[in-house]
Amino acid sequence: xxxxxxxxxxxxxxxxxxxxxxxxxxxxxxxxxxxxxxxxxxxxxxxxxxxxxxxxxxxxxxxxxxxxxxxxxxxxxxxxxxxxxxxxxxxxxxxxxxxxxxxxxxxxxxxxxxxxxxxxxxxxxxxxxxxxxxxxxxxxxxxxxxxxxxxxxxxxxxxxxxxxxxxxxxx
Amino acid sequence: xxxxxxxxxxxxxxxxxxxxxxxxxxxxxxxxxxxxxxxxxxxxxxxxxxxxxxxxxxxxxxxxxxxxxxxxxxxxxxxxxxxxxxxxxxxxxxxxxxxxxxxxxxxxxxxxxxxxxxxxxxxxxxxxxxxxxxxxxxxxxxxxxxxxxxxxxxxxxxxxxxxxxxxxxxxxxxx
Numbered sequence: 001x002x003x004x005x006x007x008x009x010x011x012x013x014x015x016x017x018x019x020x021x022x023x024x025x026x027x028x029x030x031x032x033x034x035x036x037x038x039x040x041x042x043x044x045x046x047x048x049x050x051x052x053x054x055x056x057x058x059x060x061x062x063x064x065x066x067x068x069x070x071x072x073x074x075x076x077x078x079x080x081x082x083x084x085x086x087x088x089x090x091x092x093x094x095x096x097x098x099x100x101x102x103x104x105x106x107x108x109x110x111x112x113x114x115x116x117x118x119x120x121x122x123x124x125x126x127x128x129x130x131x132x133x134x135x136x137x138x139x140x141x142x143x144x145x146x147x148x149x150x151x152x153x154x155x156x157x158x159x160x161x162x163x164x165x166x167x168x169x170x171x
Numbered sequence: 172x173x174x175x176x177x178x179x180x181x182x183x184x185x186x187x188x189x190x191x192x193x194x195x196x197x198x199x200x201x202x203x204x205x206x207x208x209x210x211x212x213x214x215x216x217x218x219x220x221x222x223x224x225x226x227x228x229x230x231x232x233x234x235x236x237x238x239x240x241x242x243x244x245x246x247x248x249x250x251x252x253x254x255x256x257x258x259x260x261x262x263x264x265x266x267x268x269x270x271x272x273x274x275x276x277x278x279x280x281x282x283x284x285x286x287x288x289x290x291x292x293x294x295x296x297x298x299x300x301x302x303x304x305x306x307x308x309x310x311x312x313x314x315x316x317x318x319x320x321x322x323x324x325x326x327x328x329x330x331x332x333x334x335x336x337x338x339x340x341x342x343x344x345x346x
Contacts, residue, residue, distance in 0.1 A: 034309070046194075057186065
């Protein structure tokens with residue numbers, strides 16, 4: 001409270017019996033309580049109390065110094081960092097559900113293998129282009145071995161002739 | 172050396188620093204606890220427990236409030252715990268106690284009798300009011316510190332103080 005407020009209150013209290021009594025009440029009880037009566041306790045009492053306290057802590061370990069935590073400067077993160085991880089996670093989940101082979105939302109409908117076998121090369125290439133497949137499925141070692149086993153025993157001349165027919169040179 | 176330096180010394184293992192802190196604060200802590208409990212012998216017990224606990228938790232003293240306030244907080248918690256453990260008897264509201272049954276001390280001076288009677292009345296105040304008036308008048312803490320210690324608003328502390336004084340005056344026959 002500033003000086004003018006205080007002066008205003010004091011002038012009011014001087015004129016108002018009720019407020020004067022209330023103020024006296026507020027000062028009265030604390031004034032009694034504030035009176036120190038420790039004089040009844042002599043120095044021997046305080047010394048004995050001190051000795052009792054020090055005796056109790058004498059065998060205690062020293063209060064361990066707090067281990068200082070490495071302080072990390074506070075860095076305010078940009079707002080997008082709060083929602084971006086959630087967005088990335090949601091996208092990943094959606095992609096997994098959409099693109100898994102037996103998923104319900106397959107991007108490319110499966111074509112029966114027997115049907116593929118019946119298609120000629122230009123048709124297969126066209127389908128591959130449509131499906132966005134850039135390279136034909138790689139043959140496994142077993143499939144290659146089976147195909148080779150199916151080839152009849154040909155002479156070198158016959159093989160050269162076949163190579164020329166399919167456009168492969170210098171086998 | 173100020174309190175913070177003594178605390179640092181005690182943490183470093185110099186018990187003489189803690190003894191200086193005890194010597195510096197044992198009287199005000201004792202006065203506070205005695206006024207709060209109204210029992211000198213129990214107050215002595217609480218003061219000893221307060222300083223032992225303060226020593227073992229010295230590293231928790233952050234220095235953002237005076238050491239004395241921190242000690243008062245520990246002392247009042249000790250007093251509450253001890254009182255809770257000991258007080259199992261039935262309590263009677265002070266308003267129901269006859270004037271002549273209020274605490275009296277034989278052979279004491281008029282001032283001493285008045286203080287002891289007041290101490291008995293304070294012991295009957297509701298806990299919040301008792302704590303606030305004791306911390307304010309005996310502990311000489313500002314309302315802001317009292318509010319922090321008790322986890323209440325400063326305004327709430329002031330209101331509790333006013334109610335305590337009004338009630339004490341009534342009980343003392345001064346209201």
